[in-house]
Amino acid sequence: MSPRAIAAARVAALIGDFDREPAYKGLAEGLRVLITDGRIQVGVRLPSERELTDALGVSRTTVTRAYAELRDIGFLVSRQGSGSVASLPASRAHRGDHLIFPGDARDDEIDLTCAAPASSPGILAAYERAVGELPAYLSGIGYYPSGLPVLREAVADQLTARGLATSPDQVMIVPGALAGVAVAARALSGRGTRTLIESPTYPNAIATFRETGARLLCSPIAREQADVVDLLATTDQVRPALAYLIPDFHNPTGHLMGDSAREQVAARLRKHGTTAIVDESMIDVALDGQVMPRPLGSFLADSITVGSVSKAYWGGLRVGWLRAPAERMDAMVRSRLSLDLGVPVLEQLVTADLLRNGQALLDQRRAFLRENRDAALGALAEHLPTWKVRVPSGGLSLWCELPTAASSDLAPRAADHGVLLATGPTFAPEGGLDRFLRLPYTQPANVLEDAITRLGEAWRSTLAEDPSARGHDKPTMVA
Structure with a gap:
């Protein structure tokens, strides 16, 4: 080609x-x-x-x-x-493994590498209710490769209510959305499979597709809005067999693709016979009360949709799902059985309870994240006024543009100040993006303010060695 x-x-x-x-x-x-x-x-x-x-x-x-x-x-x-x-010259601005390892920070460090909040209030109560339901399952062997019927039904009901008609037989319960991506990737791709992927995108998904031997073909994400011009043009040029997309509060940019754009993207993928894996990990963290667009899968019947409760409730549950057309489910099950035999029964019961009764907890989560987002934006305006920051209406992080390509230089200095960062190249399938870094707002507001104060000190030490990084007088906040 x-x-x-x-x-x-x-x-x-x-x-x-x-x-x-x-x-x-x-x-x-x-x-x-x-x-x-x-x-x-x-x-x-x-x-x-x-x-x-x-x-x-x-x-x-x-x-x-x-x-x-x-x-x-x-x-x-x-x-x-x-x-x-x-091309890109060989440098440390190219990350080879594209993996983010959660939970490696010391007690005296603030970890901004992983966009995952602590558990919501009320999770313990959901566990207590689930324990009451557990005895009914103890007489069986405990393996449910497709998931507990009660949870599959709850997931199907939620997807249907959002506009993606789904039966429980089209749902597989998996240990998190990334596991769903891995199951679908193994089922649908192999060595040399042309796979369209956005840039930037979720780092561990990059590694997942590379493990299958897929040939990754990248489409750049617009900086200020979910503009799909480049995505449509790239699709026409490369005619991919597979595409991995994050239309809902894209990780890391925070963009939300509108209904019209989803319709255009779906039509172009359908034209080229491309199967989409749609990652809805962020779907529940809309922060500004907006009406969400229809699921991308509702525009594209042959697509695979993955999601989880990690962002809405707690990553420690390790429960997600994969939704596929009925005719593809056998392939998904075969792919899954080569990875694991199912999700723990208790956590599935907890998740079913949360999907039925968790709206109040979800509202609390959104309020918490909204407060943190606004605190982080205020701290950036005070301590890092030369950085450009688009204000996301949902998701878990800010995608910050530095005045110069220096996020890889900044990271070790930030670590010296006790702040761990995920730099732009981590999110770039083919390298680059060293002008950017992701700042999650999943920690409490006071912790974020402390972290950004330290980050400002680290940035000033970067400026001392690179005066060209001085840039603008104040950040650009785009609504």
């Missing part, structure tokens, strides 16, 4: 105005930032010099010299028959 290409008009729109003194250096720097930030993906063929000259209204010499400079520093590679292809 020939390399993906980006149109000259799209490059011109992305790069916007650039420094013209001299023009070739300004153009080279603009293109370097686009590649570093993932807006032009690694492996994508840039326009020919003539096409970009016409689109930008500059001289041919300007484009020629800009391309030559990018080749010299490793951001462009010329391949016989493929033109000039975006």
Whole structure:
């Protein structure tokens, strides 16, 4: 397959105005930032010099010299028959394993690597009620590879109520949403399977698909809104067999894809025969009282939908689900049985109880996260005013843009101040994104304020060594 290409008009729109003194250096720097930030993906063929000259209204010499400079520093590679292809120089800004390990922090550290809150009040009461139901199951062997009927029914009812008609036979209970992604990936992909994945995206999902041998093809996520122009264009170019998408409070950007965009994406995937794995892990953490769009799966009948209670209630339950078309369930069960034989019965009973009776706990969770989000935004405005931050309407984290590509440099300094960070390259399937980092707001407001105060001190030590990071006077908060 020939390399993906980006149109000259799209490059011109992305790069916007650039420094013209001299023009070739300004153009080279603009293109370097686009590649570093993932807006032009690694492996994508840039326009020919003539096409970009016409689109930008500059001289041919300007484009020629800009391309030559990018080749010299490793951001462009010329391949016989493929033109000039975006690349990244080998550096620590490329994460190989893309894995986040939860729970490794010491007592004196604030861990901002994992976007997972502590248990909701009321979880213990749900366990106590579930223990009362447990005796009815003790006479059996305790293995339920597809899940307890009572929980499968509860999940099916919730999906149906949201607009995705589902029967209990279409639901499999798994140990968390990532396990559901792994089951579906093993069932649907193998070595070389063309798999469309967003960039940035959930790091452990990147590793999951790589374990199957899938060929990952990335589509950049728009910075300010859930714009699907690039996703549609990439789908047309690569015609993937499989796609992994997070339309609901995307991790890490927080974007929420609207109904119209979902309809467009579904139509394009259907046109190319692409099966979507839709990750709804964040669906329950809408923070601003908005009406949620219909499930992406309701627009795309052949899709697989995964979800869990980890974000809404507690990750320690380790209960999630996979919803698939009836004709695909046998393949899902076979894939699952090579991984594990089921989720613990007690935790399934707790989850069924929460899905039936947990609305008050969910409301408390949302209020807690909303307070934390607003506290984090206030602390960033005070201590890190040069960072750009989009205000998400849901999810668990802020996706912060630094004035320069320095999140990998910042992380060790932050650790010296007792704050652990997940840097942008962790979320980039093909590397880059070192201008960004994710800040979860899952810890209490006072802890976040302390962490961001320390982070400000670490950033100032970064500035001392890199004056180019000084950037803007205040952050940009986008509603």
